[in-house]
Amino acid sequence: QVQLVESGGGLVQAGGSLRLSCAASGSIFSINAMGWYRQAPGKQRELVAVIIRSDGSTNYADSVKGRFTISRDNAKNTVYLQMNSLKPEDTAVYYCNAALTTGWGTYIDSWGQGTQVTVSS
Secondary structure (H helix, E strand, O other): OEEEEEEOOEEEEOOOOEEEEEEEEEOEEEEEEEEEEEEOOOOOOEEEEEEEOOOOOEEEOHHHOOOEEEEEEHHHOEEEEEEOOOOHHHOEEEEEEEEEEEOOOOEEEEEOOOEEEEEEO
């Protein structure tokens, strides 16, 4: 069994910053990539940022480029999302995702429970 535990969400004023964390634990053999998605009310879940474990390469949604930074700590199986210059349209539930191979050799896509980010204008 694999668990992803997120933290760091909350309420912030426009222009402010938040840092999200996501730690993966359980029967993990290897993690290929970790990322953050978000889902606003009435909208589909969308990719925010992803980081490849092996070489640290990253990819961002156009809407967050230059404002958000994704990073990782491989030793802790943890991924972070530093969010600066937040806008009201960033308000959403943010979900952590990990593409990994379990200790049983199964490739899975694992999700966290989500953390609410609310940006007030």
